[in-house]
Amino acid sequence: MITRRHILGAASAVGGLVACPAVLRAQDAKVLKLSHQFPGGTLEEGDARDRIARRFAAELEKRTSGGLKVQVYPTSSLMKTLAQFSAVRKGALDMSLVPLSYAGGEVPETNLALMPAVVASYGQAAKWRDAKIGEEFSKTLAEKGVIIITWVWQSGSVASKVKPILAPEDVKGVKIRGGGREIDMMFQAMGGIVSTMPSSEMYIGMQTGALEAAISSSTSLISFRLDEMTKNLTAGRGRSFWFVLEPLIMSKIVFDGLSPEQQKAIRDVGREMESFSFAAAKADDEELVKIYGARGVQIHDLTDANIDKWRDLARGTAWKDFAGKSARCAELLKLAEQVS
Numbered sequence: 603m604i605t606r607r608h609i610l611g612a613a614s615a616v617g618g619l620v621a622c623p624a625v626l627r628a629q630d631a632k633v634l635k636l637s638h639q640f641p642g643g644t645l646e647e648g649d650a651r652d653r654i655a656r657r658f659a660a661e662l663e664k665r666t667s668g669g670l671k672v673q674v675y676p677t678s679s680l681m682k683t684l685a686q687f688s689a690v691r692k693g694a695l696d697m698s699l700v701p702l703s704y705a706g707g708e709v710p711e712t713n714l715a716l717m718p719a720v721v722a723s724y725g726q727a728a729k730w731r732d733a734k735i736g737e738e739f740s741k742t743l744a745e746k747g748v749i750i751i752t753w754v755w756q757s758g759s760v761a762s763k764v765k766p767i768l769a770p771e772d773v774k775g776v777k778i779r780g781g782g783r784e785i786d787m788m789f790q791a792m793g794g795i796v797s798t799m800p801s802s803e804m805y806i807g808m809q810t811g812a813l814e815a816a817i818s819s820s821t822s823l824i825s826f827r828l829d830e831m832t833k834n835l836t837a838g839r840g841r842s843f844w845f846v847l848e849p850l851i852m853s854k855i856v857f858d859g860l861s862p863e864q865q866k867a868i869r870d871v872g873r874e875m876e877s878f879s880f881a882a883a884k885a886d887d888e889e890l891v892k893i894y895g896a897r898g899v900q901i902h903d904l905t906d907a908n909i910d911k912w913r914d915l916a917r918g919t920a921w922k923d924f925a926g927k928s929a930r931c932a933e934l935l936k937l938a939e940q941v942s
Contacts, residue, residue: 642676650882691747693855703782715847716782719913735937751872756819758844766834784920843912
């Protein structure tokens with residue numbers, strides 16, 4: 603027989619559960635979805651970009667005592683690669699780790715993230731965040747609905763089935779993937795046959811003959827196994843005319859909906875990931891050379907003279923075109939040039 607005493611006891615038990623801090627955290631936990639195009643792995647192994655995402659997720663959950671959780675979806679399993687930036691802007695996707703140059707058609711200013719020869723070393727790239735260019739670039743993205751959480755830079759290497767690509771004249775007649783509008787413009791000016799595709803499609807392109815050469819981050823050239831078809835590698839270790847900013851980003855709509863404490867945790871953890879991201883990128887530059895060299899691929903390194911040639915070409919093509927798009931683009935490019 604159910605008595606008033608039983609009812610009160612049950613209510614007391616439920617009240618105790620509701621009042622328990624651990625239960626409250628579990629009930630209030632917010633799950634953020636993070637989509638990226640790169641192969642999945644673990645905290646310690648796999649594509650560096652995926653590891654950044656997973657390390658961020660683990661540390662954020664720890665920092666917020668489970669109040670914020672991040673679910674990582676690699677290999678564009680949640681959302682197609684080229685749809686991710688737009689979805690973040692609209693709040694349809696919480697977070698992504700994406701090459702910003704993919705968004706150039708939607709937000710022209712993001713083409714600066716893969717502007718040839720503007721950044722030529724990791725030392726130069728590392729200065730962006732706290733320089734005026736970092737402040738203004740972040741401001742522009744925030745106005746478009748996107749917040750940079752972790753600045754992730756990657757040096758570019760060139761995998762070629764044909765001759766080595768060292769100087770601008772080497773791209774003439776070569777079917778090549780540059781990875782961004784401005785890079786492609788520069789290649790076209792030298793007679794290259796440009797093919798546009800995300801890095802996740804490079805393997806098929808090389809396999810089918812649609813590509814003879816592809817430039818991408820060392821991490822991508824490892825993850826997408828282009829060593830199987832490469833004869834010459836122009837390594838991006840030390841220096842390159844191709845540096846891409848592919849940060850961990852978050853929807854401003856989603857970010858603004860969080861508490862100040864949660865926002866601070868996200869920014870703090872995001873910044874802490876940057877030392878790992880630089881170390882991982884540099885390690886992959888060296889690992890790329892080992893993997894491709896073991897396949898019998900001929901390894902080549904760029905010289906300062908090579909970089910100067912690419913910069914001269916870029917200044918008269920990609921830089922000129924970008925600066926002509928708007929006063930804001932011109933201003934951002936000028937600020938980027940001030941970082942040496």
